[in-house]
Amino acid sequence: MAAFAARSSHSAWGLVRRYRIFLGIIATVLIFHLCFINMRPKPKHLLARTVQDVVQFNDVRTPPGYNATRLPAKAAFVVLTRNSELHPLRVAISQIEDRFNRHRGYPYIFLNDEPFTEEFKETISWATNSRVSFGLVPRDHWDLPDHIDRQRMRDGMAFLKSKDVIHSDSLSYRQMSRYYAGFFHKHPLLEDLDYYWRIEYDAEYTCDIDYDPFVYMRERAIKYGFTITLHEFFDTVKSLWSSAQNFMTTYPHYLEEKNTLDWISSDGGNSYNLCHFWTNFEVLDLAFLRSERYDKFFQHVDQAGGIFYERWGDAPIRSVAVSMFLRKEETHWFEDVGYTHTAFQNCPASPELQKKCHCDPGRSIHLNDFSCTREWVQLPPSKA
Template sequence: MARRSASFPLGILGRYKIILLLIFAVALFHIGFVYLFKTPSHLKARRPEDVTSFSDVRVPVGYNESSLPVRAAFATVVRNSDLHELRAAIRQLEDRFNNRYHYPYVFLSDEPFTDEFKEAVAWTAKSKVSFGLIPRDHWELPSWIDRQKMRDGMAYLTSKEVIHSESINYRQMTRYYSGFFYKHPLLANYEYYWRIEHDTEYTCDIPYDPFLYMKERGIHYGYTISLHEFEDTVKSLWGVVQDYLKTRPTALQPQNTMDWVTNNGGQSYNLCHFWTNFEVVNLGLLRSPQYEDFFQHVDKAGGIFYERWGDAPIRSIAMTMFLRKEQVHWFEDIGYSHSAFQNCPSDPEVQMRCHCNPSSSIHRNDFSCTRQWNQLPASY
């Protein structure tokens, strides 16, 4: 009997093999195309349109935040491009102080942090690190800001060669520091915060805990550097402060320190302010109804965008209205350098743990206001 031909079923199987191979080839081509042309994750910086709040918290194995002496954290507003300067500042803080305490860090930005940024910072910090996205309504220009008036103000400051004269981002940042950062959920459980910046240097060992030092003594505000502000950037700020005090005569602390910011009984602003790129603050004060009321009054005046009012003069004026002298502390023994200015201790014993030149410390210069602060009478 003749054998049945097997050519027919084998032909069908061959066709299936060809189809499967074609599908596999198309899939490989698609995957390759996507990976070839997609933007690498470490370069992505665009914020998703539907995102208003985002956080990523990384906790080292065995880390116990509840064991810290104070519910406190380092915090900053920073961007992906600041990574390597930020790592240098963190490394110094760790070496000079935090390797003995392990206080956590909170990093906030108006753009999503890249994986590269988060991994590098987490590796450097050695303690709990949190990364948060700033809510849009806390960052973007308010709808009530007159854009043309803002542009005119920018042009004026540019003619005066004032730094950050045309930067909208700088104004957004100072507004955020003035009245919003402490409202971020990542800071909700903290009592004190220490502001850090990416382009700073810590030049002395810190053998004690500044957070605990402040808490035990009832200190609400700590600083290292004070300066005079550029007058062109705050021309109308004092008038807004005067309006605030006229409508709220009971807002002032009876033993206030406003003589530090005015030399003539409140008629004008002498431009003194604490340099807020270093500040250690009791967050309860910033969250208080009195500070919120003051910020809202100042914010609605629009000078942050029209003139470039900084968070430093705004915060400093508020501190002098609401705090007694003993509630503010000059950390004379913390070596700190930022931009062209530094605070460098002159005490010989403290100098043994520093690498800065005390003769170059800004408090020795007339541009500083620390001497005037020290001359204020005690309130008790």
């Protein structure tokens, strides 16, 4: 019995040793595997860091017989979207086609921070007979900048979440806002354009547009067009105005002499009244965004970090820039363009225009005190 016990003990110890050796081999394999994964070349879309790097990813699909040189203006619809937004985006594009573009043929440019799927590209192409282009956003235009304090950003997100502010803790919303505020117009797919029209996947176009807004703006030297204005949530832009004031003090020569700062400040420039153009719909002259003064202003607010710390949106940033740099005559309210996005809509009241619409003018946001459009209309002309 003693010998049997000794043999059993020895046998058990041998099993333990073999088990430990086996675990050691497994651990070694796992470590090697992880190291190998980290050493493998990254997918090209993860390495794209600059504008030049993403050019190879651009996919332009031109239908037979399409001729962009016949277009009245060098313009396009631009959509920053995700693969998951494919089907609601088809609805918005079908509406803008029915209401306007099927008679015009302006192209579409789709941008994404991840590569578009073949399903997305093929399916979205069915919604229009125009040229469609698919581009990848450069990583250095999208990723969190190095100068941002991560902990401060998380603290700011938590504060807004405690206030139940929309998009309070969304990093992707902040990345989107930064991209629209300062980078989208630098994408290679837009380099030959003079004008752009922003499209959102859940927007609705409720009136026929029987003229060309791009040509309308060009003929009247209009730089910026909008449909809806709103008041921003104070907690999301608490320090935006102080940053703008600092910019105006540092670069007074960039200010338009006949600016519209009275629209965004009701007390002579002491504070921001939170009015802004809702950039979900905007038609603009890209030369404005490419100008030195706009680029300087964006760099200024980007370095301040408020996009990530407080959730400054591209709408208030753009609105402050428009108010500083443009005259009233260079900014236009497209009152006749029926547009609905989420709970807000622009709907013309004129009976003549209503013949071309399917919206309720009594629900147009400009009649609501949450809008700033009436204050915009009441601004005196710059030429007066």
